[in-house]
Each structure stands twice: as structure tokens, then as C-alpha cells.
Amino acid sequence: MTPMSHANPETPGWVVSVRLEPPSLQNNAADADRLGLALQHQLRAACIHMDLSLVAQLPPLFRQANYHVRCVLFRDQDAWVLVHVAPQKQPEILAGLAVDLGTTRVVLRLVDLEKRIILAETAFDNPQVEIGPDILVRIHHADQPGGLAALQQKIVHGINTHVAELCRTCGLNTRRLHLISVAGNTAMSHLLAGIPVHWMIREPYIPAANRFGLIPADHIGLLAAPNARVWIFPGVGSYFGGDLVAGIIHTRMHRSREPVLLVDVGTNAEVVLGNREWLMACAGAAGPALEGGVTRMGTTAGPGVVDRVRIDPHSAAFEIHTIDDLPPRGICGSGIIDLAAQMFLAGMIDIRGKFRPERFPKRFTTENGMHHVTVVPAEQAANGQALCVSQADMDSLVRSKAAMYTILETITGSMGLTLEEIKRFLVAGTFGAFIDPGAAVTIGMLPDLPLACFQPVGNTSLAGATLALFSRDAVAEAAAVRDGITYMELNVNQDFMNRFSAAKFIPHTDKRRFPSVVAPVSPTA
């Protein structure tokens, strides 16, 4: 995460200290107007909105605080909203909540808006999974009577439960939460806001909103201070949500002189290419080839999950690594990529990804007529069941890697660039955290760039959501980034299917693109 900084202390944040001139017969502006005008002047804002219930607090508060106060504000487009006022000399923490609103997993981060530090963090499975593991199922569920409300209620209840616990660990009341920033995909953002998703998945794929404005937390039902606001990162369209805008903001690729590629593999594979002058984006779900998804394979990365595999090409001895070095209980996506790369280099799969049981027959089994490769024998596995990967899993990986490579090729090609011209290749999410770029290059999922080009950038949604709470500039830039992104619809792209077919070989039909991938050991042995 080295080159991506969090809030620069020089950048203005959302907490502003104001010393007001006390009223007199000569200066008899009303309390709310006095503060509003001072803030307008200090922030160069055209007008400052404040809720009536906040106005009602000002007269006694000003006199108690001797007209020296701290204000929590937020700005969305041209609208500034004052959400809280506290005496300057009161040691009350002004807190905020950053939310990475994932389809399967939700991460909450509690922050101090004034000191701009992270206080605590927690994560939980999206409770909407009970209704549907997959976003499409949830979108269909929303069409049923009460369905949308039920989905909203589940996620709101989930966040409320976990934020209450998170606050408790920090000795805070949830009424200290003044700002909540949310980075999620377009469907999840809609489901949190409780707005219809019906037309999102029907041509021409129109969301209800791409910009959500500043939402009073109580309109959604989120636990927070009485005048707290929720800001949902704006999205670009049904298949390009605020989570990616948050990622762009966090990685600062929109300020880079050289073109940068950002790949986020969550439920979909989403790719942004750009620099400080332009931003081009596309998402895997838009391509029919990605049906089945990149990350459908394997177990979610976690303790005891196989994330690394080494195969001795001569003995076929498997050396595995698990997260936290616990007994193996599953294989995650990056483990399968590693496995595929190592099997390819050991000649155990051919260039189409088909198993070659003749190479080391002892590693293979057949079940219902389908070949499986044994990664961990039963006696070494955590639950006494052998960990296997089937030919179907491998076929799925090949389709996924082909889709990923094709997306990368298509997006760079659309800008007149080749993949070799990309000097910074950012890989977000758990995929980025665990993947071995070398293995991904070997199977032709990622382009054959020097390995130093690949940088894991972690949970960019969460980092972007945090940044929105720390930096006014970040929020302004998010709006500008959103407006400046060109979204490329892959399913209307004619070349895509041809390129996809060529990429369904390991590493590729055109081997010159992967000079670093050495030919597998005795492919015909």
C-alpha cells in the first residue's frame, strides 16, 4: 500500500473550528445565521444547510461554549450540510463510519473525524445472503411485495448490530457518529438506500440513481447522531458502482501522469484504466463469457485455506501453504491459480487446461466420470476429507482467466495502448492480497509484465470510504472522477468474443505475449 496515502494532514477535513463574534446590538445576526455566515466565509460556500433540530440546539450551545465551536460538515456537489456542532473545549469524539458494502462481506471502520485516525474495524457476512447469495437473486427478490424493504432491513440491521458492538469496544455511543460513507456496487448501494433495482438488470440497464446525495441516516434507519448524514459513493452505472470510484480515489490513479490499470475482483471482475487525463472502465459481468464469475471457484480466503501450491515437476510432490499455517480446509481462488500454474509447468495440464493423468496418475482420481486432482490427501486435511480440484473447476478457471485477460486487452486496446505499456498494475481486494502475480502470468490471466509492476492495493473500497471521511478534496474528486469515467459495455464489443477464444489457452495462443513463461517440462512425457 506504500504509494497510496491516507488523508494528507494538509488536506482540509470535515471538522471545522469556528470562533464567532459574540452578538451585540451592533451585530445582532440570529444564531443560526451567525454560524452559517461564518462557515460560508471560512469554507467559501454559497450556503450551508442545517436541520431545524440542529438550529434548535444552537442558542444555548453558543452561550455555553462562549461562541467557540467545532462543526462537522459535509459537502455533496454544491450543497454543504452542517451535521453537528460541539463546544470547542469539550472532549467529545466526533466519529464517523466507513462502510465497504460488499455483496458477500461488509467491513465497517470507525474513525475519529477530527484527528483523522482509525479507531476500530470489524467485518461480517452480508445478511442478505440469507435471501440470495448472488446479487441477481436479490434483485429478483426485490420485485416481490415487501422484498425490497426486507433486503434493506437486513443490511441495515446487520450494520446497526455490528456498529453498535464496534462503538462499544471504543467506549462510544452510536449517537457520536456524524458521518457515514459507503462504498458499494450499484445494486448494494440501491438495496441499502431502499430504492428500486428492477430496471438495473434489464436493457438498457438503468439504475434508479447514480448519485445519492446526502441522506439523513434516519431515513435509512442507520444508528447514528440525530442529524447524521450518509454519503454513498456515486456510481457510473448498473455495472460500475461507487466501490470502484472509491478505489480510484484511494489509489490516486486519477492523478497519475502514466496510465495505471486497476483490477478489482470481487463478485465481478472490474477494471479501470486511466491517468490524470482520462479514465476508462469496464466490468466482467457485462461480458457473457464471465458467466459463472471469476471467484466462484474455491473457498473464501481465510485461516486454513490453501493459498500457495508448489509442485516438484519431477516427483509431482505437492508443497502447500495455508493461511495462518493451519491444517488445510479448503482452497481459495489464488490457491487454484497457483495450482493451475504449477500443474501447467509440471506438464500436468495441457494448454487447454485439461488434466493429463498420465503424467502422475497417483495425484488423480475419477468420480462420476470426471477427473479430479488431489491437492491435499484426506489424512492431511483439517476435516479428514481430501481437498480436490475437478476438471470442471479447472475449465471454469480457464474461462475466467481468459475473460480477465480479454478484458485487460480490450480496455487497453480501446485506448490505443498495449498491455506492455502499462507500468503500474494495481490488484485490489483479497484477490490482490493473496494472488501470486507470477502464477497469474504463467496461466495467462495477467499480462507478462515485470512482476514489480503488480501491486496489491488491499480493500480499496474501504480505504476510499475512509478517505471520504478524512478529506474534503477526496469527495470533490470522487464526483469529478465519476463524471469523467467512460464506461465501455463489453457485451456490445464485437472483438471481445474473438479475443476471448484466443485467450482460452495457457498462457495464450500467441506465445510471444508471454516470453517469461517457460515451456512446461516434457509436455508429452
Place this chain on the structure above:
Amino acid sequence: MTPMSHANPETPGWVVSVRLEPPSLQNNAADADRLGLALQHQLRAACIHMDLSLVAQLPPLFRQANYHVRCVLFRDQDAWVLVHVAPQKQPEILAGLAVDLGTTRVVLRLVDLEKRIILAETAFDNPQVEIGPDILVRIHHADQPGGLAALQQKIVHGINTHVAELCRTCGLNTRRLHLISVAGNTAMSHLLAGIPVHWMIREPYIPAANRFGLIPADHIGLLAAPNARVWIFPGVGSYFGGDLVAGIIHTRMHRSREPVLLVDVGTNAEVVLGNREWLMACAGAAGPALEGGVTRMGTTAGPGVVDRVRIDPHSAAFEIHTIDDLPPRGICGSGIIDLAAQMFLAGMIDIRGKFRPERFPKRFTTENGMHHVTVVPAEQAANGQALCVSQADMDSLVRSKAAMYTILETITGSMGLTLEEIKRFLVAGTFGAFIDPGAAVTIGMLPDLPLACFQPVGNTSLAGATLALFSRDAVAEAAAVRDGITYMELNVNQDFMNRFSAAKFIPHTDKRRFPSVVAPVSPTA
């Protein structure tokens, strides 16, 4: 009301018709963004805010309405808010409510925002009178636990009850009310908004707010459409409220080339002098001389109340006129002014306003040592009780008329003008509706201008509140007018008390100021 027009059909109103381009793969903006951008373009607005619950309605509505809709908006300062969207071809009335929020009386006017016509009107006594007839009592009551909430609840309940009835008479549901504009004095505006009034009446007299922004109707508890907004006319200070700003807007004095005087005698006497370049204001309550109030005397104008008196200077025969020609049951302020003028001209009071029972002893009685003049003998009165005016009432009138004249003299003098230079003199309210300007000139309450200069302008608060619902320009002008008013504190003015003493004679110590007032008949007879 001749020269003051209501909404000019050329002025833009708050209902805007929008025909959106239907979405396509090429034009795939989100529904809310599609409408927001179209409105921004049509209205030249920087951004349009809309509540989430309104966003949620848009997707099905657009498809049902074939992307042709009517929008109800409002703008306060730089902030545009979209409050309702309806299909273009649906015969649904888009209604609004104008409120004249008086301390003693409240008037409601139901309007059609689109056709810009008045649908119905009703009036009722301010239910806060139960807590205190006088605004000061209410302000003190607000300091008690639950006091402010009780006051707010009373007026909200009163408005809700009467608006429901008003809507019923028009066959409308209150959920058709999208905009509510309110013109009230500063204290009443605060009590409706439920914000503290404690510091308003304590030096340096600071209200909680002079600008109230756009308040969601449900924040106050007013019955209306789900996303309806309440706009309260901005005030200038504790003693100069939004009702007067509404009055200025209605009379268009802020657009006049020549200086215009506007006098509104409600609970206080409030005066505005100005033209299109400047506006100067002061209020009677700020002057200690007005303690007791201009309108404390007499009965509220209404059916059966004496509003006109003629006295034959030779026979002392009284000829009275009552409102609606009903049997006399009281005397209103304008009746007392008429009485004083006629008594002065008949030599029945001297230049200090003291009764001269020696002139026509039969018209006078004495009770507890105080002289009374009999206006209507018992046998002619509605309830069999003689209608009398006491010396104390007359003394009070003399103080009031002196205060009024002094205020007028002070405000014009402060701008380097004399009262004779004022060519348009507007008299608002019931005071303006019933007063005989000639009588008021005779006693020296109003300056001795040609009678054609005086114009009754009716309920300017209600008219201004109505105009705010009909004309975008009117609302923008209200903000500019508010910002441009100079408020003169009378109680810090050194000359005021000297002028006041000189004005406590009928018509004035300086008779040259009232050339049209002929000397009373045989003052010494």
C-alpha cells in the same frame, strides 16, 4: 389593491413540465440523474436535491408517464429541492398552502400551484392564545419544561385541523399539499418551527434564526405530501419578522422609484420606508412609548362593531356605522380614531385629548372618578349595555397616535426626507381596511398628505405568502429584500422621546404640519 398584482403569468412558478429523453444503451443515465440533469439545465440550477423516498418513486413513474412529467420544486438561496413528481397527463391537483401566521389570528389559503389560483381560504384564532394572549407570555412559557413543544404543538394542531377541513371543502387530500409558505413575525415563526425564543427578548435580542431554510413538513408535523417542504419567510431580527418581508414583496415597494411608506399595525406598529434602492424599517414594540400597543383599545373589527362615527358639532348628535350594519356590540380601533377626530372637531376633547364634558354634558358619564363618553346608549346597543370610551382609552389612543407619528417622522427623517415628500403611503391589515385616513390625519396619527396618497393594502402577509407559492422571483426577491433592509432600533434613538412629546398633542404642537386640520369649533365654548 389595484397596483399590487398577484402572480404575473409571465413569471416562472414552481411547477415545471419536463419531457425526458427515454433511456437507451447510448443514453443510460440513472433515472434520478436523468431528471436532475434535465431540471438543472431547464432551471439553470447548480444541483437539485431530492429525498430518497422521492428517488424511489421515479423508476416506475417515468415508465408509466412515458418520461413526460410535472415537477414541483422550490428554491431557497442556492438550494433547489424537488418535492414532487407527477405524470404530465394525470389530472392531479398540485396544491400549496399559504399561511398568515398571526399572533392572534391565523389565515390559511389553499392554492393550485400549477394554475396559480386560490382555491379556498379560512381563518381561525391562534390556539396559543390559551397559553398566553400576548407573545411575551408565550415566550416566557417556552422556557418552562415542555413549554416550547406545547406551543409548537398547539399551532401545528390548529393549522392541521383547519387545513384538513379546507382541503375537504375542495375535495382534496392533504397529501396533495406540496409547498407551504408561512409569513409570521419572528416569535411566531420560531414557535411554529419549535426553536428557542429565550434570547429574542433579552438584549441584544438575538433570534435563533432569521432564515429557516426549506423544512420538511414532517419535521414540524404539518399535514402535507410526504416530501413537502415548508418555507418560512426570512426575518430581519427579533422585532422585524418574515410577515413584513412578505408585505414588502406583495406591495412591490422594493421596486418603486419613489419612496413608499408601508405601515402594518398588528400586535405592533411596524413601518417600512423604501424604494428600489434602499429599505429602512422600524417596529413600534422597540419604542417604550408604545407600551400598551396601538391596537389594545377596542374590539377586534367584525360584524356589529362600530367603525365609523360622525358628530354634529352643534347638536352633538352621534351618527354611527357598524360593520355589516348590525346592532352595535363594540368599537374597533378605527372607530375610536374616528371618534377622537370627530370629538376634537366638535370641541369635545382638547388638544391633549382630554374630555371636555362641559361641551355636551349629556354625552358624558363618570364612573369611579373617570370620565366616559357614551358612543351608543344602552337602549341602542346589541346587548343592552351602553358602549363607552373612557378617558384612559383616549389617553392610550393619544400615546399610540403620538408613537405612530413619531415613528413615521423618525424613519423618514433618518433618510433625510420629510413626511410631505412621501407620495405613496400603504396601510396594511384590518387597521388599513377600516381606518378613515382623514380621521387619522385629523388627530395627527398619520401625516397631513392628500388623502389619495393613503392606500389600504389588506392582509399583506397572506398576499406575500401566496405570492411565494406562485412566483419564483418573489422568493428570490424576499431573500434580497431581507438582506437589504436596514433595521433602526428606536429605543437607542435619542431624538425619539423629544419628538414623541411634541406629537402627544392633537394634531401636533406644530400646527403648520397639519394645514388641512381646521381648528375645532369654539374650543372654549
